[in-house]
Structure formats: structure tokens, C-alpha cells
Amino acid sequence: MLATQDVYAIDAADLGADDLRERLIHQRHVIDLMELSFSRSAAEFAATQDYENDGSATAIDWIRIHCHMTGPAAADRVAVGNHVSEFGQTVDALVDGEVGFAHLTVMARTADAVGSKFNETVLVKKARENSPGKFHHICRHYRHAVDACSFAAGEVEQVENRRLKLSTWFDGALLLSGVLDSVGGAALRAALEPLARKSGAHDDRSRERRLADALVELACGGEQPAQIQVTSSLDTLLALAGAAAAEMEFSLPVSSRTVERLACDSGISRVLLDSESMVIDVGRSKRVVSEPGRRALKARDGSCRWPGCDRPSSWTAAHHLVHWTRGGTTDLDNLILLCHRHHWLVHEGGWQLVRGDDGRMLTVPPTVTFGPSPRGPD
Ligand SMILES: [Zn+2]
Ligand SMILES: [Zn+2]
Structure with missing residues (x-):
């Protein structure tokens, strides 16, 4: 296998499979460290009122526009930056390449939700052992275990945000857009998924x-x-x-x-x-x-x-x-x-x-x- 600096001197197309895998892992690690640094800066910026000078309603809005990001991505960085001082063990794990920045965003959202009941030691162990998607799932259970009332309140808020918009296109086609709460969405999927299975080997529909x-x-x-x-x-x-x-x-x-x-x-x-x-x-x-x-x-x-x-x-x-x-x-x-x-x-x-x-x-x-x-x- 090539040394890291040699891996970067070669075009991706010319790398062997092992070296290309190595390059991907290293590149993502560098990006994750930059994301951590960006999150610190984003939280510092959010603590000022500078975004108002440009007419932005919030710091997240300013970051979204000027850093070319989606709103949720900008909000994730501010949340991580706000909690990073409490995440000593998780930051060490990130530096060592044991977890990714995606684990940190889940950790920050969980800390926001449970407040003083947050326990980093319990969660960093789970973060090391699980993919970000699985870790998100585990953190939902954790949130319910430490504060079932606020968990249920979050569900109520989701239901309050439900909506379905039906609009007819000029040729009569119907456009659908909307949001369902997690439980309502699961009920819809439970009804649709059996019907959406392929109806046989000949079924080539997407x-x-x-x-x-x-x-x-x-x-x-x-x-x-x-x-x-x-x-x-x-x-x-x-x-x-x-x-x-x-x-x-x-x-x-x-x-x-x-x-x-x-x-x-x-x-x-x-x-x-x-x-x-x-x-x-x-x-x-x-x-x-x-x-x-x-x-x-x-x-x-x-x-x-x-x-x-x-x-x-x-x-x-x-x-x-x-x-x-x-x-x-x-x-x-x-x-x-x-x-x-x-x-x-x-x-x-x-x-x-x-x-x-x-x-x-x-x-x-x-x-x-x-x-x-x-x-x-x-
Ligand atoms: Zn017929
Ligand atoms: Zn049929």
C-alpha cells in the first residue's frame, strides 16, 4: 500500500482498490475535522448579532445563504458548535477516526433535546459501535428513556405540522406534496409497501x-x-x-x-x-x-x-x-x-x-x- 502523500499524487483512476479505499477514508477524516472547525466558527458567529447587518433573520439563515448550504445542514453545524465544549470524549474519538462528524450532529441534537440529563460517556460508546444512522435510532430510544414527556411533546409537534397539498397541473396531472408525522407516515407506508412490491419477474417499474x-x-x-x-x-x-x-x-x-x-x-x-x-x-x-x-x-x-x-x-x-x-x-x-x-x-x-x-x-x-x-x- 502507498503512503498517504503518495496516494494523493496519483489520479483516482490510476489507484488500486486498496489505495482508493484508503484515500476515501483519509479524505473523509480531513473533511470531518474541517467540519468540526467550521461548527466552532458557526456557533461563535451565531453568538453575535452580525447576521442582522445583512438583513438575515437568523445566523443559520446567513450561513445557509453565504456558505451555500441547506438550512438543516447549517443548523446542525451551529448545534455541534454550541455543544462541542461538552463533547470532549467524542471530539477525541473524531480526531482518532473512531467516529464521524455525522455522529457529532446526532449527539448535538440529542443534547439539545434532553438538556441537563445528557450523558456523553453513555452515548460515545454507542457512537463508536454504530453507524450514524443506527446511532440516530439508538439516540431516539435514549431520549425517550431519559425524558418520555418531551419525547411525546416532540411527536405532538410533528402531528401539528402535518399537511398535504394537492394541485392540478395544466394537463390534469395531480401534484402531491406534504409532510406526515412519523406514525401517520408509517401507517401510510404499511398500506402502500405491500401493494408496491413487484407483481412478478416481468415487473420492470421503478x-x-x-x-x-x-x-x-x-x-x-x-x-x-x-x-x-x-x-x-x-x-x-x-x-x-x-x-x-x-x-x-x-x-x-x-x-x-x-x-x-x-x-x-x-x-x-x-x-x-x-x-x-x-x-x-x-x-x-x-x-x-x-x-x-x-x-x-x-x-x-x-x-x-x-x-x-x-x-x-x-x-x-x-x-x-x-x-x-x-x-x-x-x-x-x-x-x-x-x-x-x-x-x-x-x-x-x-x-x-x-x-x-x-x-x-x-x-x-x-x-x-x-x-x-x-x-x-x-
Ligand atoms: Zn376491463
Ligand atoms: Zn396483475
Whole structure:
């Protein structure tokens, strides 16, 4: 292995794996020592009122702007600087490379929270033995153990800060932003995570996309799906040329393909035909799957019938292989269970489901064309 000064004389790309690892550890140690020095300066600066000369509301705000940092990162440095005189053992551990600056920020936040009950000797041992993330977890337990009342007060404050903002983009897409308290967030994740798992080996959606699908599935599926109200003309539902789009509550107008899906299983939505209300009544027996029929369908299919998908029947809709608008019936032969994603793929995604000779469902992908058609001869 090379000596440290030699490691720095060589381009990272030319270093062997051992020397590159050594360089990374050494560089981070130097940065951590600089962070400690920066934190001392930040706390000294915060003790003055100098930040007011530039019109900054707080010292953290001044540091955030002039040192090009995020607010929480600046606040962490001031907190460490404020407590560093009480952190003799932890600073020694940092200098010796046994803990990182990230451990110090956790230590400072814990000292802020528990005040005079803070015990460095207990915590520095834990800091040496654990990663910063795990140490943060341990410090949460420590805070509860030494002052359960203030711990609970912190939770109440989190709940008070909850909010969810829904705004509609110009094309109708919904933007979500918000903050949930730790417990509320955990409940949401407990509901979403099982639905966001990959639905089989063929599932190549990113985690973010699976989570987005899971949220919509949560609203559309399950034992008590949200009632979505759609108003459509019969021409739109039949996808006739020249038909207008359909109206949907809380949405911009939606396509006939989407109406077809929403109308496929009446358990999901209500479709009101705005001019031909007679027709919906006539079609009702073809559209609505009876409760015994639905139980038989669930017993037969068990889960989504898309090849390789194992979404259980409670998270599926009854798909008409021949849509009721084209004469399909609610007989079991014409129905299969599909999960939200695969139901979407069949109606809006352009996929076809075909029953093979052995009764198994086969999928036919949509025909995709890239770019304009080749130009013919003049
Ligand atoms: Zn369908
Ligand atoms: Zn499925």
C-alpha cells in the first residue's frame, strides 16, 4: 500500500482498490475535522448579532445563504458548535477516526433535546459501535428513556405540522406534496409497501412508479373502493369517431378508453350516461356482476389472471373479456380478475388478453412504432 502523500499524487483512476479505499477514508477524516472547525466558527458567529447587518433573520439563515448550504445542514453545524465544549470524549474519538462528524450532529441534537440529563460517556460508546444512522435510532430510544414527556411533546409537534397539498397541473396531472408525522407516515407506508412490491419477474417499474400505482390502487381497490363518478355519452363509451371526452369528478375530461375501464367493473365506479339514461338501465344486467357471481369468480381465479401476477383477489376488478358495451355478458366465461395495473394495461395500455386452448391467458403487447413511417418513393 502507498503512503498517504503518495496516494494523493496519483489520479483516482490510476489507484488500486486498496489505495482508493484508503484515500476515501483519509479524505473523509480531513473533511470531518474541517467540519468540526467550521461548527466552532458557526456557533461563535451565531453568538453575535452580525447576521442582522445583512438583513438575515437568523445566523443559520446567513450561513445557509453565504456558505451555500441547506438550512438543516447549517443548523446542525451551529448545534455541534454550541455543544462541542461538552463533547470532549467524542471530539477525541473524531480526531482518532473512531467516529464521524455525522455522529457529532446526532449527539448535538440529542443534547439539545434532553438538556441537563445528557450523558456523553453513555452515548460515545454507542457512537463508536454504530453507524450514524443506527446511532440516530439508538439516540431516539435514549431520549425517550431519559425524558418520555418531551419525547411525546416532540411527536405532538410533528402531528401539528402535518399537511398535504394537492394541485392540478395544466394537463390534469395531480401534484402531491406534504409532510406526515412519523406514525401517520408509517401507517401510510404499511398500506402502500405491500401493494408496491413487484407483481412478478416481468415487473420492470421503478420503485417510485410502483409506489404511485400503489397509492391509486389503494383508492380504487380493496373492499371499500372510492366511488368515482363519470359522466359520459353513449358515443364516448362506444368510442365512436367524433365523440367528446367524458367528464370525471376532480379530473379534466378523460378518454373513452378510460371510461371503458372504469365502466368495466361496476364495483369500481358509477357511469351516468348524460343523454341516454335508458341504455344504462338496459345494460345493467350485463354490467353488474352479482355477489354470488363475484364470489364464484374470486374462487375460480384467486388472484389477478395476468400471467405471473399474484395480486390477491381483494385487489382486483372483474374485467369483461368482451366488454358489455359490445354485447359481453356477466357469465363467468366472459370475466377474469385483473389487478389495477393490468386492468389499465388492457384498456388504456393497448395490451390484449387472449385465452389459450388450455384456458390460460396469453398477453399480446401493443404494436409500437417509433418515429414517422418511412417515406415512400416520389
Ligand atoms: Zn376491463
Ligand atoms: Zn396483475
